Structure formats: C-alpha cells, structure tokens
Amino acid sequence: xxxxxxxxxxxxxxxxxxxxxxxxxxxxxxxxxxxxxxxxxxxxxxxxxxxxxxxxxxxxxxxxxxxxxxxxxxxxxxxxxxxxxxxxxxxxxxxxxxxxxxxxxxxxxxxxxxxxxxxxxxxxxxxxxxxxxxxxxxxxxxxxxxxxxxxxxxxxxxxxxxxxxxxxxxxxxxxxxxxxxxxxxxxxxxxxxxxxxxxxxxxxxxxxxxxxxxxxxxxxxxxxxxxxxxxxxxxxxxxxxxxxxxxxxxxxxxxxxxxxxxxxxxxxxxxxxxxxxxxxxxxxxxxxxxxx
Numbered sequence: 416x417x418x419x420x421x422x423x424x425x426x427x428x429x430x431x432x433x434x435x436x437x438x439x440x441x442x443x444x445x446x447x448x449x450x451x452x453x454x455x456x457x458x459x460x461x462x463x464x465x466x467x468x469x470x471x472x473x474x475x476x477x478x479x480x481x482x483x484x485x486x487x488x489x490x491x492x493x494x495x496x497x498x499x500x501x502x503x504x505x506x507x508x509x510x511x512x513x514x515x516x517x518x519x520x521x522x523x524x525x526x527x528x529x530x531x532x533x534x535x536x537x538x539x540x541x542x543x544x545x546x547x548x549x550x551x552x553x554x555x556x557x558x559x560x561x562x563x564x565x566x567x568x569x570x571x572x573x574x575x576x577x578x579x580x581x582x583x584x585x586x587x588x589x590x591x592x593x594x595x596x597x598x599x600x601x602x603x604x605x606x607x608x609x610x611x612x613x614x615x616x617x618x619x620x621x622x623x624x625x626x627x628x629x630x631x632x633x634x635x636x637x638x639x640x641x642x643x644x645x646x647x648x649x650x651x652x653x654x655x656x657x658x659x660x661x662x663x664x665x666x667x668x669x670x671x672x673x674x675x676x677x678x679x680x681x682x683x684x685x686x687x688x689x690x691x692x693x694x695x696x697x698x699x700x701x702x703x704x705x706x707x
Contacts, residue, residue, distance in 0.1 A: 419647075419651070419658075419659055420446045420447060420473070420657065420658035421445055421447075421658065421659055421661070421691055421694050421695075422445060422446055422447030422448060422449055422472075422475040422476075422658040422659065422660040422661070423436075423440050423445055423448060423449065423660065423661045423686075423687055423690060424449035424451070424475075424476065424478070424619065424660045424661060424662035425448065425449060425450060425451040425454050426451050426478070426662060426663070426664065427661055427662060427663035427686060427690065428681075428683040428686050428687070429667075429669065430667075430679065430680075430683075431682075431683035432456075433450075433454045433463060435683055436448065436454065436683055437466050437467060437470050437472060438470070438683075439682075439683035439684040439687050440687050441471060441472055442684055443684060443687035443688045444691060445472065445687055446472070446473060446658060447472050447473035447474065447658045447660070448467065448472045448473075448474060448475065449474075449475045449477060449478070449617075449660045449662070450474055450477045450478070450513060450515065451477070451478045452477065452478065452480040452509065452510060453480050455509075460509065460512055460513075463513075464513055467513065473516075473658065474513045474514060474515045474516070475516050475517075475617060475657075475658045475660050476515065476592065476616070476617035477510045477513065477517070477518045477519065478518075478519050479502070479503050479507070479510070479518060480502065480506055481493070481499050481502035481503055481506070482503075482519065482520065482521050483499065483520070483521035483522060483523035484496055484499055484500055484503070484521075484523050484536065484537050484540040484541070484544075485499070485522060485523025485524060485525065485526060485528075485533060485536065485537065485570075486499065486523055486526065487523055487567070487568065488524070488526070488567050489568075489630070489670070496523075496536050496540060499523075500543050500544065503520060503544050503547075506518070507544070507547050507548055507551050507553055507555075510553070511551035511553045515553065516554070516616065516617060516657065516658070517553070517554045517555065517556040517590070517592065517616035517617050518553055518554070519555075519556050519558050519592045519617070520541070520555050520556065520557055520558065520592075521557075521560065521568065522537045522557070522569050522570045522571055522580070523537075523568070523569065523570075524566055524567055524569060524570065525570055530570070533570055534570060534580075537570060537580070538580070538584055541557070541580075541584045541586070541589065542584055542585075542586060545584065545586035545589060548588040548589075549586075549588050553588070554588055554589070554616050555588055555589050555590070556589075556590050556591060556615075556617050557571070557577050557580070557581060557589055557590070557591055557592060558577075558591075558592035558594060558597070558619075559571045559572050559573055559574060559576060559591070559594075559598065560572055560594075560597050561596065561597040561598075561600075562600075562601075564630055567630075568630075572597075573598070573603075573607070574593075574598065574601070574607040574608075574611055575603075575607065577591050578591060578611060578614065581614075590614045590615060590616035591611070591614050591615050591616065592615070592616055592617050592619065593608075593615045593617065593618045593619070593650075594618075594619035594620075594662065595620050595621060595622070595641055595643060595646055596619070596620075596621045596622070596623060596633050596641070596662075597619075599641035599642070600623075600641075604646070605645070605646075605649050608646070608649050608650055608653050609649065609653045612653040612654050612655050613654065615655060615657075617657065617658070617660060618650060618655060618658070618659050618660060619660050620636055620643065620647075620661055620694065621633040621634065621635070621639075621661065621662055621663055621664075622634045622636050622637060622638050622639030622640070622641050622643055623639040623640055623641045624638070624639050624640075625639060625640040628672065628674055629666070629672060630664070631664040631665065631666040631670050631672065632664070632665060632666065632672075632674060633662075633663050633664050633665060633678075634665075634678070635661075635663070635689060635690055635693040636690075636693040636694050636696070636697040637696055637697045637700070638693070643697045644698070644700035644701035644704060645701060645704075646701075647659070647697055647701040648701035648702060648704075651701070651702075659694060661690040661694060663678050663679070663686070663690070665677045665678035665679045667679040
C-alpha cells in the first residue's frame with residue numbers, strides 16, 4: 416500500500432511568511448502545501464510559484480482571501496455578497512496559476528436574511544463562481560462547517576446538506592471539502608464518507624479538544640476526541656487517495672483568545688514536524704484497529 420500524502424494548510428503557521436512556510440514544510444518531509452491567499456506576497460506571483468515548484472511541494476487545497484459568499488461576522492471583509500462573489504472569482508484566477516487540487520469556498524451564515532433569501536444568494540453566487548472555476552480549470556470544494564456555532568459561519572453543516580445545495584447549483588466543477596473538525600460529530604459521518612467520498616475535493620484534518628474553548632481551538636491528530644484513526648481508515652477504505660491537509664486554528668490572541676498551549680506559537684518547522692508525526696501515528700492506528 417502506498418504511503419498517504421500529507422500536506423499542511425498555511426493557516427496552521429500564521430506567524431511565518433509564505434517563503435518560511437514553504438521552507439519549513441519541505442524541510443519536515445511534508446508532501447504538499449495548502450495556500451492561503453492572505454499569505455501570498457503582493458505583486459507578481461511568479462516568484463512564489465517558482466518557490467513552490469523548486470521545493471517539490473504539491474499545491475493542494477487553497478483558501479481565497481475572502482472565503483465565503485455571505486459575510487462572516489468573525490472575519491473582516493465586505494458586507495455585500497456580490498462584492499464577495501467577485502472577490503472569490505478574482506482569487507480563483509490568481510490561485511489557478513499555482514495549479515491547486517482545489518479552491519475551498521464557504522457559504523457564510525444567513526445572518527439577518529431570511530433562510531430562503533440567503534440560500535438563493537448562495538446558489539446564484541456558487542453558479543457564478545463555478546463559471547469562473549471552469550474557465551480557470553479549477554475545482555471548487557464547498558466546505559460544510561461544524562454545527563456547533565454554525566450561525567456564525569454557514570448554512571450547511573453536514574455532508575448531505577452540502578451535497579443537496581450543490582445538486583441545486585448543478586455544476587460539475589464543485590465537490591465537497593471534507594474537514595474532520597467540522598464533521599466528526601455528525602450522526603451518519605462514516606456512512607456519509609462511504610457513500611460520497613467520490614465527491615470530495617480535499618480532506619482537512621485536525622482533532623477536537625474536549626472540552627473545546629471555541630472555534631479557534633483545534634489540536635493535533637490524536638490529541639482530541641474525534642476518533643481520527645477510524646475516520647482516516649474509513650476514508651482510505653472508501654477510496655480516498657488524495658492528500659490529507661493538516662489545518663490548525665489555535666488562537667494565540669489573534670482572534671481575542673490567548674489560549675494556553677496555542678499551537679500557533681510554535682515555529683513553522685516544529686509545527687510541521689509534530690503535525691506529520693501525529694498524522695502518521697493516527698494513520699497507523701487506523702490501519703491496525705479500524706473495522707470499516
């Protein structure tokens with residue numbers, strides 16, 4: 416059996432620059448990098464593209480500077496959904512040059528809008544984004560967000576909800592961005608993976624601290640209660656062969672909570688090494704003990 420591909424999403428090391436991320440991840444033996452647009456240097460991207468190519472890292476799942484159609488109350492950005500949609504489209508054009516596996520997208524929450532109106536805006540926005548993605552040769556991964564606190568992030572919080580929305584959009588350029596932290600406590604999670612893994616564009620991994628201190632409090636694989644080994648084994652046995660992207664949110668005060676033991680305080684190289692080792696241990700545990 417081939418070894419799984421392991422990647423790191425750049426939000427995991429927010430204090431490092433783009434160049435430092437590339438160097439740290441490659442130095443730790445990581446296979447790929449999930450680019451966050453906010454970390455790309457301004458100006459011509461040719462140097463950044465060359466840096467990634469020279470490192471040997473694959474570009475996996477990228478995140479636009481404005482990641483959602485409806486505004487996110489916990490993150491800065493324009494309020495008008497049309498401005499946000501066009502910002503996502505501009506990001507797709509930019510990120511396409513890095514040849515990513517996918518670009519992630521969120522719906523955002525309904526907020527003050529009626530649910531029907533919020534859904535209409537999201538569907539129309541996703542159709543516009545889908546046309547841009549087709550022109551750029553990029554797949555889009557819609558990401559369902561953890562149901563606990565969903566009112567600040569999303570109108571879809573499970574795999575079936577997200578796929579129902581995508582079926583309404585009706586665009587083959589879309590798939591689903593699977594994130595363990597967001598979906599681990601779904602009642603039908605393992606069955607959903609088995610049924611729908613062929614529609615996944617990417618996989619984000621981390622673990623759920625119990626008790627959690629908030630949305631920005633993820634821990635490394637194996638350090639929480641999400642039964643990551645079983646999830647990883649189910650993904651593998653169900654046919655997922657793409658990279659597994661470590662995505663860590665661990666507030667160091669950047670979002671108002673200076674958590675003790677914040678992983679964001681670690682040097683990028685140490686986070687990359689520890690993340691890879693934690694993933695490999697969870698993967699091995701899943702292969703040895705899972706019954707899927």
